[in-house]
Amino acid sequence: MALLSLRDVRIHDGVGRRDLVHGVSFALTPGKAVGIVGESGSGKTLTCQAVLGILPEHFAVSGGQIEIEGRDVSTLTQKEWTAVRGTTIGAVFQDPASYLNPSLKVGTQVAEVVRVKKGLGRRDARQRAIELLGAVRLRDPERVYRQYPHELSGGMLQRVLIAAAIAADPKVLIADEATTALDVTVQAEILDLLADLRERTGLALVVVSHDLAVVAQLCDEVLVLRAGETVEQGPVERILYEPRHEYTKLLIAEHEQYGLDRFTEEKELDHVA
Numbered sequence: 001m002a003l004l005s006l007r008d009v010r011i012h013d014g015v016g017r018r019d020l021v022h023g024v025s026f027a028l029t030p031g032k033a034v035g036i037v038g039e040s041g042s043g044k045t046l047t048c049q050a051v052l053g054i055l056p057e058h059f060a061v062s063g064g065q066i067e068i069e070g071r072d073v074s075t076l077t078q079k080e081w082t083a084v085r086g087t088t089i090g091a092v093f094q095d096p097a098s099y100l101n102p103s104l105k106v107g108t109q110v111a112e113v114v115r116v117k118k119g120l121g122r123r124d125a126r127q128r129a130i131e132l133l134g135a136v137r138l139r140d141p142e143r144v145y146r147q148y149p150h151e152l153s154g155g156m157l158q159r160v161l162i163a164a165a166i167a168a169d170p171k172v173l174i175a176d177e178a179t180t181a182l183d184v185t186v187q188a189e190i191l192d193l194l195a196d197l198r199e200r201t202g203l204a205l206v207v208v209s210h211d212l213a214v215v216a217q218l219c220d221e222v223l224v225l226r227a228g229e230t231v232e233q234g235p236v237e238r239i240l241y242e243p244r245h246e247y248t249k250l251l252i253a254e255h256e257q258y259g260l261d262r263f264t265e266e267k268e269l270d271h272v273a
C-alpha cells in the first residue's frame with residue numbers, strides 16, 4: 001500500500017474563484033522519493049499544504065483524492081490531522097529560523113516535539129532530542145541542545161528542524177525548498193543527510209524545489225509543474241536525459257552551466273556503491 005497517494009488533486013482558491021492546482025498525481029511507497037519541480041507560483045507549496053492538511057484559508061481541495069496509508073484525508077477530523085502530522089508525515093520548509101521560538105533553547109524545542117508526539121517524560125525526551133540532534137549530524141549535540149536559534153547558522157537550524165520533523169518517526173518527510181536559502185556547500189550537506197536518512201530508515205521523501213538539480217539528486221520520480229499543471233512526470237533519468245516538454249528542457253538548459261552534471265554524477269556513483 002502507498003504511504004501517500006495523490007490522484008488528480010485539484011486545489012481551488014475560493015477568493016480568486018479559480019483552480020490553482022489542476023490535477024497532481026503521484027504515489028509514494030516506503031523509501032521512495034518523489035520530486036516536485038517548477039517555477040515560483042506553480043503550486044508546489046499548495047500541494048504540500050494540502051497533503052499536510054494546512055491549506056491557507058479560502059483554499060480547498062476541490063477535486064481528486066489524497067490518501068495517507070490508504071485513508072482518504074477528506075474524512076479526517078482536526079484531531080486526526082494533528083495525529084497524522086509529525087507521526088506519519090513530517091515536513092521542513094525554507095527559512096528554518098521562522099519555525100523556531102527565538103527565546104527557547106533549540107534542544108528544548110525538539111524535546112517538546114518528542115514529549116508531545118511520543119509521550120515521553122521530560123528526561124527521556126531530552127535524551128531522545130540529543131540523539132536526534134546527533135542523527136542529523138550536528139557535532140556536539142549536547143552543546144547544540146543548550147543553544148538558542150540565533151547562535152546557530154542557517155544550515156544548523158535546518159538540521160534542527162529536520163530533527164524535529166523526524167522526532168516522531170514519520171514515514172514520509174516533505175522537504176519544501178528546504179535547502180533553498182543555504183549556500184551551495186551547506187545545501188549539498190543537507191541533501192546528503194536526507195539521502196542518508198532515506199537509506200538508513202526507509203523514510204519516503206517528497207522533495208519540492210524550483211531547482212531541478214536538487215530534485216535530481218534525491219529523487220526517483222519527478223513531476224514538473226507549471227502554473228498548477230503537471231507538464232511532465234516520470235523517472236528522474238528519463239526526465240533529465242529525454243525531456244519531452246519544452247518547459248522541462250528549459251529547466252535543464254538553465255542548469256547546463258552550473259551544476260546539474262555534478263549532482264547527477266554523484267547520483268550515479270551512489271547507485272554503483
Ligand SMILES: Nc1ncnc2c1ncn2[C@@H]1O[C@H](COP(=O)(O)OP(=O)(O)OP(=O)(O)O)[C@@H](O)[C@H]1O
Nearest residue numbers: 020038039040041042043044045046047056177210
Ligand atoms: N496564502 C495565499 N494567499 C493567496 N494566494 C496564494 C497563497 N498561497 C499561494 N497562493 C497562490 O497560489 C499559487 C501557487 O502558490 P504556491 O505557493 O503553491 O507556489 P510554489 O510553486 O510553491 O511557489 P514558490 O516556490 O514561490 O513557493 C500562486 O499563484 C500563489 O500566488
